[in-house]
Amino acid sequence: MRRKLRYGMIGGGRGAFIGAVHRIAAAMDGKAELVAGAFSSDPKRSRQSGEDLFLDPARVYGTYAEMAEAEARLPADRRLDFVVIVTPNHQHFGPASLFLKAGFSVVCDKPVTFDLAQARRLRAIVRSSGKLFALTHNYTGNAMVKQARAFVRDGTLGTLRKVVVEYPQGWLADAIELSGQKQASWRTDPKRSGAAGCIGDIGTHAENLARYITGLEIEELCADLSTFVKGRKLDDDGNVLLRFKGGAKGVLLASQICVGDENALNIRVYGTKASIEWHQEHPNELALKFPDQPRQIWRRGNGYDGAEARRFTRLPAGHPEGYLEAFGNIYQEVFRALAAEADGKPLPTDLDFPTIDDGVEGMAFIEAVVKSSRLGARWVKPAR
Ligand SMILES: NC(=O)c1ccc[n+]([C@@H]2O[C@H](COP(=O)([O-])OP(=O)(O)OC[C@H]3O[C@@H](n4cnc5c(N)ncnc54)[C@H](O)[C@@H]3O)[C@@H](O)[C@H]2O)c1
Incomplete structure (x- = not known):
């Protein structure tokens, strides 16, 4: 190219x-x-x-x-x-x-x-x-999310047991859609947003991040959606229990009425040997926790990071990367694929960006959550 x-x-x-x-x-x-x-x-x-x-x-x-x-x-x-x-x-x-x-x-x-x-x-x-x-499930483009996935894949965590993923935002705590706020008005409109509000808008990011890091598939879920803001037609708060294939359990929270929170996407994954913890608002750090050692804080840009984290790092340690760079990392991978295609070469085998299959998975998640909640928090299997 x-x-x-x-x-x-x-x-x-x-x-x-x-x-x-x-x-x-x-x-x-x-x-x-x-x-x-x-x-x-x-x-x-x-x-x-x-x-x-x-x-x-x-x-x-x-x-x-x-x-x-x-x-x-x-x-x-x-x-x-x-x-x-x-x-x-x-x-x-x-x-x-x-x-x-x-x-x-x-x-x-x-x-x-x-x-x-x-x-x-x-x-x-x-x-x-x-x-x-x-x-563009951009959060998976973060270098320390790649590191978290590497710790799952290389067995550092042991067998996975529990995933806790939360995505609290506070910007829809009041009916700002009524004052014409552009982003709020279509997100709260079932004709433009879809069957879900908050759970489609940010719950899908949480679902995608959990699946990306753990590699686990949601087998069943049980959801309780709420609409706290009077007159709003779609959910602005969601609490979801997850059962993954293979036996791990999870809790997913997505909410846009959490006053004071900005874009606090956080994930914790617990295995039999160790656990990891990552916070989107502090994306350059990943906590690795063992029961018998002081907590380790892995930081982006250091030589001790794994190969995948290093492949998605642009700046030296101490020069923060964040939302934009993670987005850029998705594009980096798309461009590698397009360049190979243009050159008539086979696609690289290590391409790493979300695809249409992730999209279908996300929509199956939304539909299952909405159905479960409508049924009074019954267990529902996502229909892919
Ligand atoms: N990955 C992320 O982190 C992230 C963050 C925000 C939004 N999003 C997604 O991006 C999409 C847009 O969200 P947004 O917040 O930027 O919305 P927005 O309302 O700020 O922008 C939407 C734009 O689309 C235009 N538009 C609408 N209908 C169109 C049409 N038929 N043809 C051409 N343009 C049209 C509007 O005029 C506007 O310019 C949504 O699907 C949202 O879920 C993703």
Whole structure:
């Protein structure tokens, strides 16, 4: 691959949250450039957003359908290598399926689709298209999360018994959606968010992180969802018990009414020999705890870190890496895959980014949680 990858963006216009994060992450290693976009559901805003980013106006579109049609007609030396989808949840399946069918690889934010049926259909489309599909469960891109997974895989923890994963946020503790707060308004709207609010928005990150570190599959779950804010139509708090295949047990908490908490995604994994503990707001550290030794704090960027943690480290020890770098690490892996594809080489065997299968798993988790809670906290098996 002797050039930068070219990409287009759907969503991420003026005032949007995660689109800008994707642009920073994709630019981090200097391997990709944004050349096209349909940035908003409002064509005028899309054009203005393209101007903000100094894009060629001819490649800034009013709708993603126009964009797919026009971009597919461009010659190979101008054509997009992939598109990034950063629209609200109900607008993932449409562009993802359209661009895959038009021959473009796709990076999409989570949760993968609006519901499980769409996720299954998208899985079939990804497979038949032969194109690459990546899902940005960005927390798995952290170097010390890789280290945590390595401690599970190399047996340091022994046999896993218990997983505690919690994701408390406080920003939806009041009905800010009523004042027009953009990110809150679609997240609390069942027509745009899906069957779940908080559990789809951040519960899926917790589910994905637990599964990524432990390698365990959720066999059954029992959930109690609540809506604390009056008038809100979707859950803003969720407590879930997990039974994993093989016998380990888990507790997953996701909440957006935890006043005072910001983005406190934390995980603890207990085995028969040792346990690990990782906090998203302090991502450069990983605690490793044995019953008969002082607690060890492993820190990112040191020579003692394992090979996987080092592979996903950009800066020397003491220069903090965080949310953006973890996002960049997902892109790093996507770009390795796309470069191999462009060179006609087989995909590297150690590729490490979330795929459509993680997306289906996440949607199965959401549906099972909602069903369990509606049944009065009955045990439910996720239907993949
Ligand atoms: N991975 C993460 O950590 C993370 C964090 C935040 C959001 N997200 C996910 O990213 C997605 C977007 O979330 P957000 O907070 O950035 O939302 P947002 O409301 O800030 O931005 C959404 C953008 O999509 C645009 N849009 C809507 N419909 C469109 C259409 N049909 N065509 C083109 N553009 C359209 C909007 O105009 C807006 O610019 C959601 O699926 C969310 O779950 C992921």
